[in-house]
Amino acid sequence: MSAFSTKLVVDGHNKATTIKLFSFARPHMRALHLSWLSFMTAFFSWYAIPPLISIIGADIGLSANDIYDSNIVAVAATIVARLFVGPLCERFGPRKVMAGLLFAGAIPTAMVGLVKSAGGLMALRFFIGILGATFVPCQFWSTQMFAPKVVGAANALTGGWGNMGAGITYLVMPPLYNGIYSHTPTSNAWKAVYIIPAGAS
Template identity: 55%
Template sequence: MVKLLANPLPIDPVTQKADAINIFSVQRPYMRAFHLSWFSFLTAFTGWFAIAPIMPAIKKDLNLTVSQVGDSNLTSIASTIIFRVIIGPLCDRFGPKRVMAILLAAGAIPVGLSGLANNASEFITLRFFIGIIGATFVPCQFWTTQMFSSSVVGSANALVGGWGNMGAGVTYVIMPFVLEGILSSGVSDHNAWRIALVVPAGLCLVVGLMCLLLSDDCPQGDWSRRGLSIEQSTDVEAHEVFHDVSEKKNANKVEKKENDAASNYSDTNAPAQKSTRPAIGMFFFALKNPNVIILMFMYACSFGIELAVDNVIGYFFYEHFNLSLKMAGLIGSLFGLMNLFSRATGGFLSDYFYKRSGIRGRLLACCGSVFGIVPFVDPTIVGAISGLVGAGGNIGGLIFTGVFKAYAHDTPVAFLVLGGVTMCVSLMTFLIKIDGRMLLEIRRK
C-alpha cells in the first residue's frame, strides 16, 4: 500500500516528484503543498456552502419561495462550471498557488457581500458569483499532481480532494453555531445571518494569503523554475537550494531527459507534464479524447451528486423531520465529513491496484480514483483535462440539483433518481482505454 508516513520522502530522480507521502509533515515543498491544497479547498467549501446550513433563516428573512431557494442552489453550482474550465489552463500557465490564492480572494468578496441582499434577485445573483470559489478544486488537484509521482498520485489527489470536500461537513457544523452565537448576543434575526457570512469570507482571505507566502508550486519552488534540475538529497528542505549558473547550462539537457522519459511512458513510468498557455483549442483537443468525456460523466455522478446533496441535506432534515437548525446541521454534516476516509479510499485502491495491475488497476474505483486516472489521459495537458473533468462534476451537480428542485415536495424520490442514474453511469468504466489498456480485455489466440 501507499506509504503515508515516509520519512524522508523518496524522490524520483527524473521527475523530481515525491514517491511517498508523510501526512504528519509540513516540510517544503512537497508536504507543505499537500496540506495547503486540501486546506485551501476545505476553506473554499466553507464559503461556497456557507449559506446552505442556514438557508431556513435566510428563506424566512427574505421571504423566499421553495422555487427561489432551488434557483439559488442551481446558480451557485452553474457558475463554477465556467470557472473550472477556465482555471485548468491558468494553472498550466501560472502555477497552482497563485491561482488558488486569487480564487479564494475573489470568492470571498461575494460571500461577504451576500449579507447585503434584500430580495431574491440580489441573493440569487450573489450566489452565482460565490460559485467562483468552487473552481479551487482544479488547483487543488493540479498542485498535488505536480508534487507526487505516478505511484502515489492517486492517493495524494484523493486525500486532498476528500479532505477538502470535508469542508461541506465542517460548514454544516460551524455555521449554525455561528448563527446561534450571534443571535444569543442580542442581534436581530434580520442581521444575524448577514453577520455570520463574514466569518467564511474572512477565512478565505487568510488562507489565500497563506498560499502565496508559505508554499511552492512545484518541487523546484516557484512555477517559473519548473523543469530545472535540483541536487538529490534525503533532506526535502535541501531541494530549495538552486545553483542558478549550472542549471541554466543544464536546462536543455534536463528538458531532453524528461521528454525522453515521456516518450517511453508506460504503466510503470511517471506521466510527463508539459506546461501550455491557455488556449480554447486545448479544450477541443481534450474533448476529442473519449476518455475525457467518460471521466466527466463519472465525476458528474460522484462529486456532482455530492454537490447537489450538500445543498439540500440540511434543509431536508430541517423540513422533513422537523429538526432544529442546529441539529439538522449536525446530522447533515455527517455526509460531508465522510470524506475523511471515503474519497481517500478510492485513491488508495487506485494506487494499490496500479502497482499490481498497471493502469487497469486504476479503473476499478470511482470518485477518489477519477483523478488518479486524469494524469495518464494526456500528460501534456493535465491542467485542461483536470478543468474539464472537474467541470463535469459541476455539470452533474447542476443537473442533480435540478432534480431536487423538480421533486422539491417529494425529496426521497429525488434521491432514488440519483441512485439509479449513478448505477447506469458506473458501467461506462468498461469503455475507458488508457495507453491501450482497458478494464476488460478480450485476448485473441
C-alpha cells in the same frame, strides 16, 4: 507497497514517491497540506448559505423556487469557472490561481448580508460558486508534487479532506448564527455571520 512512509523519497524528476503524512516539509508535503486546506476553506464559504437558507428566506421573503434556483446557480457557476481555471493553472501555477479564487470568492461571501431579494441572492451565489473551481488547482498542485505511483493517494487525500469543508460548514454555521442571534435580532444575526466564512477565505 504503501504510499505512506516515515521518510519522504524524491525521484529524478523531483516528484515524491512516498507521502510523509505528518510532515510540512517544502515543497512536496507543504503543497499537499496547503492544497487540501485551501480547498476546504473554499468549501466552507461555498456551502455557507445552505445551512441558514431557511432563516434568510423567511427574513427576505424567498419562495421555495427562489431557493431552488439559487442552488442551481451556485453549481452552474462552478461548472463554468472550472473551464477557465485549468488553463490558468497551466499559465500561472496552481498556488497563485488558488489564492486568486479564494480572494475572489471571499468578496461576494462577505456581501451576503446585503441581500434583499431573490435576484440578489442568485447573483451572489453565482459569484460565490466560483469557489467550487478550487478543486482544479487543488488537484493540479498535488499532481505536480507526487510521482505516478503515489499521486492517486495524494489526490485522494487533498480532494477528500478538502470536501470536508462542506460538512464542517453545516456543523459550524448554525452555532455561529445562534451565538450572534443571542445578542442581536435575526435580521442582523444572519447578515453578520457571513463575515466569518469570508474572513476564512
